[in-house]
Each structure stands twice: as structure tokens, then as C-alpha cells.
Amino acid sequence: MSEQTSNQMWGGRFAAGPDAIMEAINASIDFDRRLAAQDIAGSRAHAAMLGATGIITDSDAEAIREGLLTVLSEIESGEFAFSKALEDIHMNVEARLKDVIGEPAGRLHTGRSRNDQVATDFKLWVRDQLDQAAEGIEALIRALLVQAEAGADWVMPGFTHLQTAQPVTWGHHMMAYVEMLGRDLSRVRDARARMNECPLGAAALAGTSFPIDREMTAAALGFARPAANSLDAVSDRDFALEYLSVASISAMHLSRLAEELVIWSSAQFRFVTLSDRFSTGSSIMPQKKNPDAAELIRAKIGRIFGANVALTMVMKGLPLAYSKDMQEDKEQVFDAADNWSLALAAMTGMVGDMTANRAALAAAAGSGFSTATDLADWLVRVLGLPFRDAHHVTGSLVAVAEKRGCDLPDLRLEDMKAVHDGITEDVFSVLGVENSVNSRMSYGGTAPAQVRAQVERWKEMLG
Numbered sequence: 268m269s270e271q272t273s274n275q276m277w278g279g280r281f282a283a284g285p286d287a288i289m290e291a292i293n294a295s296i297d298f299d300r301r302l303a304a305q306d307i308a309g310s311r312a313h314a315a316m317l318g319a320t321g322i323i324t325d326s327d328a329e330a331i332r333e334g335l336l337t338v339l340s341e342i343e344s345g346e347f348a349f350s351k352a353l354e355d356i357h358m359n360v361e362a363r364l365k366d367v368i369g370e371p372a373g374r375l376h377t378g379r380s381r382n383d384q385v386a387t388d389f390k391l392w393v394r395d396q397l398d399q400a401a402e403g404i405e406a407l408i409r410a411l412l413v414q415a416e417a418g419a420d421w422v423m424p425g426f427t428h429l430q431t432a433q434p435v436t437w438g439h440h441m442m443a444y445v446e447m448l449g450r451d452l453s454r455v456r457d458a459r460a461r462m463n464e465c466p467l468g469a470a471a472l473a474g475t476s477f478p479i480d481r482e483m484t485a486a487a488l489g490f491a492r493p494a495a496n497s498l499d500a501v502s503d504r505d506f507a508l509e510y511l512s513v514a515s516i517s518a519m520h521l522s523r524l525a526e527e528l529v530i531w532s533s534a535q536f537r538f539v540t541l542s543d544r545f546s547t548g549s550s551i552m553p554q555k556k557n558p559d560a561a562e563l564i565r566a567k568i569g570r571i572f573g574a575n576v577a578l579t580m581v582m583k584g585l586p587l588a589y590s591k592d593m594q595e596d597k598e599q600v601f602d603a604a605d606n607w608s609l610a611l612a613a614m615t616g617m618v619g620d621m622t623a624n625r626a627a628l629a630a631a632a633g634s635g636f637s638t639a640t641d642l643a644d645w646l647v648r649v650l651g652l653p654f655r656d657a658h659h660v661t662g663s664l665v666a667v668a669e670k671r672g673c674d675l676p677d678l679r680l681e682d683m684k685a686v687h688d689g690i691t692e693d694v695f696s697v698l699g700v701e702n703s704v705n706s707r708m709s710y711g712g713t714a715p716a717q718v719r720a721q722v723e724r725w726k727e728m729l730g
Contacts, residue, residue, distance in 0.1 A: 290351060290352065291351075293354060293591075294351045294352075294354050294355070295354065295355045295356075295594050295597070296349050296350070296351055296353065296354060296355055296356060296359060297351070298597055298598050298601060299355050299356045299385075299597055300342075300349055300356050300359075301392070301597075301601060302356050302385075302388040302389065302392055302597075303339070303342045303356055303360070304339065304342075305387075305388040305389075305391035305392050305395075306356050306357055306360055306384070306388045307335045307336075307338065307339045307360060308391065308488065309384060309387045309388055309391065309467060309484075309488060310331070310335055310360070310375060310384075311331075311332045311335050311336075312467070312483075312484045312487035312488050313375070313378075313379055313467060313484055314328045314331040314332050314335070314375055315328060315332060315483075315487065316479060316480050316483045316484045316487070317374070317375075317377055317378065317479075319480065319483060320477075320478055320479060320480050320483075321478075322377055322378060322477050322478065322479070323371075323374045323377060326371075327371040327374050330368045330371045331364065331368065331371055331372065331374070331375050333368075334364050334367045334368035334371075334372065335360070335364060337367050338360055338363050338364055338367065341363070347359075347363065350362070355381075355385075356388070357381050357384055357385065357388075358381075361375065361376065377477060378468070378470065378475045378477035378479045379467065379468065379470055379475070380469075380470045380471035380472075380501070382469070382470070382471050382472065382501040382588070382589045383466045383467055383468060383469040383470055383471075383497075383500060383501050384467070386466035386469070386500060386501050386503065387465060387466045387467040387488070389504075389506075389507065389596065389597065389600075390462060390465075390466060390506055391488065393462065393506055393507055393510045393600065394459060394462060394463070394489075396510065396604045396608075397455050397458060397459045397510065397513075398459070399608060400455050400513075400514070400517070400607060400608070400611070401452060401455045401456065401459075403607075403608060403611035403612060403615070404448050404451055404452045404455065404517065404611065405452065405729060406611070406612075406615045407448055407611055407614055407615040407618065408445050408448050408449065408452070408725065408729065409729065410615050410618040410619045411441045411442070411444055411445045411448070411618055412441075412445060412722055412725055412726065413619070414437070414438075414441045414618060414621075414623070415437075415438040415439075415441035415442045415445065415718060415721075415722050416438065416719070416722045417438075417623075418436065418437030418438045418441070418623055418625070419436060419437075419438035419715045419718040419719050419722070420436060420438070420704075420715035420718075421436055421437040421438065421623065421625050421628055421629070422434050422435075422436060422437075422628065422629050422632040422633075422700045422701060422704055423435060423436065423437050423440065423538070423628035423629070423631060423632050424628075424631045424632050424634070424637055425439075425440070425637075425713070431631070431634060431636070431637050432637065432640075433637055433638070433640050433641075433703065434632045434633070434637050434638065434700040434703045434704050434713075435704065435713040436704050436713050436714075436715060436718055437623055437625075437628060438715065438718035438719075438722070439704075439712075439713040439717075439718050442718060442721050442722065442725075444520065444524055445721075445725055447520040448517070448520060449725070451513070451516060451517035451520060454513045454516065454517075455513055455517075458506075458509045458510060458513050460491075461506075461509065462505075462506035462509065462510075463489075463490050463491040463492075464485075464490060464491065464492055464493065464494040464495070464500075465481065465484060465485035465488060465490035465492070465493045465494060466493075466494050466500035466501060466503070467481070467484045467485070467488070467493075468481040468484060468493060468497075469494060469497035469498075469500035469501050470497065470501075471501070471588075471589070472497060472498055472501050472502075472587075472588035472589065473497055473498075474497045481493035498587050498588045499587075501588050501589050502585070502587050502588040502589055502590075502593070504578065504582055504593065504596050507578060507596055507600050508575070508578055508579060508582070510600065510603075510604075511571070511574055511575040511578060511599070511600060511603055512575060514571050514574075514575075514603050514604070514607045515571055515572050515575045517607065517611075518567075518568040518571040518572070518606075518607055518610060519568065521564055521568060521610050521611070521614050522564065522565050522568040524614060524618075525561040525562070525564040525565040525614065526561075526565060528541065528558055528561040528617065528621070529558050529561050529562060529565070532556075532558045532561075536627070536631075537624050537627040538623065538624055538627055538628055538631070539621045539622065539623050539624065540621065540622045540624065541556075541558055541560075541561070541617060541620070541621050542617075542620035542621065542622075543556075544616065544620060545558070545559075545560035545561070545613065545616055545617045545620060560613050560616075560617055561617060563613070564610045564613055564614060567606040567609065567610055568606075568610065570602060570603065570606050571603045571606055571607055573599075574599035574600060574602055574603035575599075575603070577599045578595075578596055578599050578600065581593070581595050581596060582596075629700070632700045633674060633676070633699075633700045634674065636665050636668065636674060636675055637700060637703070638675055638676065638697065638698045638699070638700060638703050639661050639662075639664075639665055639675060640661075641697040641698065641702070641703045641706070642661045642664065642675060642694065642697065642698060643657040643658050643660075643661040644657075644697070645693075645694055645697045646660055646661065646687070646690075649691075649693065649694075650687075650689045650690075660686055660687045663686045664678065664682075664683060664686050667682055667685075667686065675698050676695065676698040676699060680692060680694075
């Protein structure tokens with residue numbers, strides 16, 4: 268690309284082309300080429316509108332639209348020669364379009380600016396990413412539902428502070444993540460609906476004097492409506508920030524599950540076995556089977572969080588309308604989208620392949636005095652003790668069990684009566700972990716019947 272051509276693309280205001288440093292800092296083609304399909308879709312919609320409103324001739328509009336398909340084909344086939352001198356995807360496409368169809372290409376930019384063009388391209392791209400994220404989240408939910416249904420009555424310890432708290436079921440634990448991901452899915456859909464306003468036609472910042480039809484271009488690109496304020500339309504990156512916010516919350520959920528899989532697959536827990544497809548060995552220790560996929564998910568989440576902070580910092584001090592700072596809006600979003608998509612796919616694979624060790628889960632479920640709360644509840648329900656008194660009695664019985672080196676169900680009745688004379692043989696009916704989980708029949712509880720009901724509810728919702 269000659270300096271003269273570069274100057275023409277910049278316009279007559281500049282007597283000389285940018286030097287190498289300015290070109291390097293100013294050009295965005297190395298990353299915004301990812302917007303090629305969206306850029307061409309927006310340009311084809313704009314050209315059709317220009318023709319329909321008589322702003323350009325039908326023949327020029329058709330030549331532009333067909334020429335843009337040729338350019339898209341070259342990009343998709345890898346034949347397109349991207350030029351850094353042309354700065355960005357918009358100017359690269361327009362320059363190539365002129366090569367393909369000649370003089371009509373110069374009419375494409377009538378009634379628009381690169382400001383509304385890039386906002387439209389980027390919003391289309393982010394919208395596509397939200398659609399992909401919704402598919403990825405649904406796939407992971409379905410994988411979790413399979414695990415939950417299979418282990419609806421498999422007892423395991425429930426934890427608080429990573430200490431044994433009360434028995435729950437494997438299915439109940441899996442369904443906790445289903446609920447988290449369900450909210451993620453809701454946020455994705457909400458964000459998509461909120462951002463579904465078209466910036467195209469806002470032009471540089473003030474709209475245009477040409478009689479454009481913004482409703483037509485918005486509809487052609489699948490938007491619900493045109494953006495209502497031209498200043499806002501070109502300077503808004505809320506949609507990208509909301510995407511990153513939604514991605515960050517979902518990524519946090521993925522990281523929590525990844526952390527549990529790392530812990531659960533350890534020799535100390537042995538709650539799950541991860542498949543060889545999502546594990547690696549050690550270069551020196553032949554016995555090792557490392558949960559690398561889970562660990563990498565846990566690490567990649569930091570990049571998504573970082574992208575959210577980075578774009579917030581870019582936008583926080585910008586006056587209206589467009590500033591060149593906003594060229595820095597894309598790389599973080601591209602990176603976050605890649606890592607969110609990969610993390611969802613990897614987690615779906617791991618959850619689908621992993622095997623829960625039912626025996627280890629059950630053995631752990633009965634440890635750590637996990638039925639102490641059931642004992643306290645029995646004292647309240649059967650003996651009529653105030654809960655605080657029942658709490659004290661149960662604590663005393665836990666101390667006795669600790670001293671004897673056994674768990675609560677292993678205490679003798681006379682040991683219990685020594686602490687509270689009203690305790691009867693019936694107390695043992697609530698001390699087993701199976702009895703404990705079966706009794707938790709409150710809505711949303713861990714009882715197998717409740718778990719199965721929630722699984723069916725989600726199956727019905729997903730269709």
C-alpha cells in the first residue's frame with residue numbers, strides 16, 4: 268500500500284502518512300479482522316437501505332451488495348490480503364470493494380461513519396457470542412442433569428467452611444450448579460435483549476441529513492429497534508461491559524465447580540474420577556493423574572475478570588461521543604469470549620465423563636458428626652426442647668462421641684441418656700445419613716424425591 272493511497276484513505280486533511288510508530292499504535296486490523304462477517308453484513312444492509320430510499324441507485328446498491336459477498340468469500344477462504352496501512356477492517360473491506368466493483372464502492376459510506384459502523388459491527392459480534400454462550404451453558408446444564416438424576420439418592424457430605432456439615436445427595440449438589448448456571452443463562456438472555464438496538468445511522472455522532480431508514484437497517488440486521496440517541500449510539504460500550512459482567516459471573520461459577528473437581532479427584536477425597544480425556548500425567552511421578560483441565564479453567568477465569576476491569580478502565584473517563592480510546596474495547600472482549608467458550612466446553616466434557624465414587628461419598632457422608640443437626644431437630648420435635656437447649660445437648664453428645672472415638676450413631680443409648688434422660692431408642696431413626704437426607708423434604712431440600720422433581724422441572728424448561 269503506497270503512502271499516497273494511505274493518505275487518500277485518511278482524507279485531504281493530512282499532508283503526509285503516519286510514520287511506523289503511529290501506524291502501529293493506530294491500526295487495529297490485526298485484531299478487528301474478527302469483525303469481518305459482521306462488518307460486511309452491516310454494509311450490505313446499509314447499501315440495501317440506500318437503494319430503497321433512493322439515496323443511491325438500485326444498480327449501485329446491488330453492485331455493492333454483490334461485491335461485498337465477493338470480499339467476504341475472499342476473507343473466509345484466506346485469500347484476502349489485509350493491510351495495516353488501511354488501519355481497520357472497515358477500510359480494508361471498502362478498499363477491496365473498490366478493486367472489485369470500481370466507482371460505486373465510494374457511495375457505500377453515504378449517510379454513515381466509521382463510528383456507527385464499528386459500534387454496529389461490535390454489537391453484532393457480541394450478540395452472536397451471547398447466543399453461543401447460551402448454547403454452551405445449556406449443554407453444561409444438561410450434563411449436570413444427567414449426573415444429578417443418576418445420583419439423586421447417593422449420599423455425600425455437605426460442607427460449610429469446607430467442614431462436614433450435614434449429609435446431602437450427589438444429585439442435590441449437582442443441581443446447585445444447575446441453578447447457578449440457570450441464572451447465568453437468564454442473564455445472557457437479558458443482556459441480549461437489552462443490547463438489541465441498532466447504532467447504524469447514528470453516523471459520526473449527530474445523525475445524518477440524508478433521508479435514511481434506520482428501521483429498515485435495524486430489522487435487516489435482526490435488531491429490535493434503532494438506538495434512540497445518536498450520541499449514545501456511537502459512544503455506548505455498555506453492551507460489551509454487560510457481556511463481560513455476565514461472562515465474569517458465569518466464569519466464577521465455572522471456577523467454583525473446577526475447584527471442587529480438583530479437590531474431589533484428589534487421593535484424599537476420591538469423590539470423583541475424571542476421564543483420561545481431561546487429565547494428564549506427571550513427567551516424573553508415574554502414579555499421578557492431574558486434573559489439568561479443571562485447573563486451567565480455574566486459571567483462565569482470571570483473564571475474563573481482567574477483561575472486565577480493563578474495559579471499565581478504558582471507558583470510565585471518556586466524554587461523549589467517540590474517542591480513539593474506544594479502539595481498545597475489542598481485544599479484551601475477544602479474549603474473554605474465547606476463554607469463556609473454551610471453559611464451558613471443557614467443563615461440559617469433564618462433567619459428562621466424570622464418574623462419582625458412590626462408596627467414597629457415602630463413607631464421607633457419615634463422618635464428622637454430620638447428623639448432629641438431625642439429632643438436635645429430634646430433641647426439639649420429639650422431646651419438645653427449645654432449640655438452644657437441644658443444641659447444647661447435641662454438642663455434649665458430640666463431645667462424648669469424640670471421647671469414645673466413634674460417631675453419633677455408634678453411641679449406646681445409655682451414653683445418650685446420661686446426657687439427657689428423655690432420649691429413647693427412637694433417636695437412632697434419625698442418625699443414619701440415609702434417614703437424614705430422606706427427611707429433608709422441604710422445597711429445594713436434598714431429599715431424593717425433591718432432587719428428582721427439580722431435575723424434571725429443568726428438563727421441562729429446557730425442552
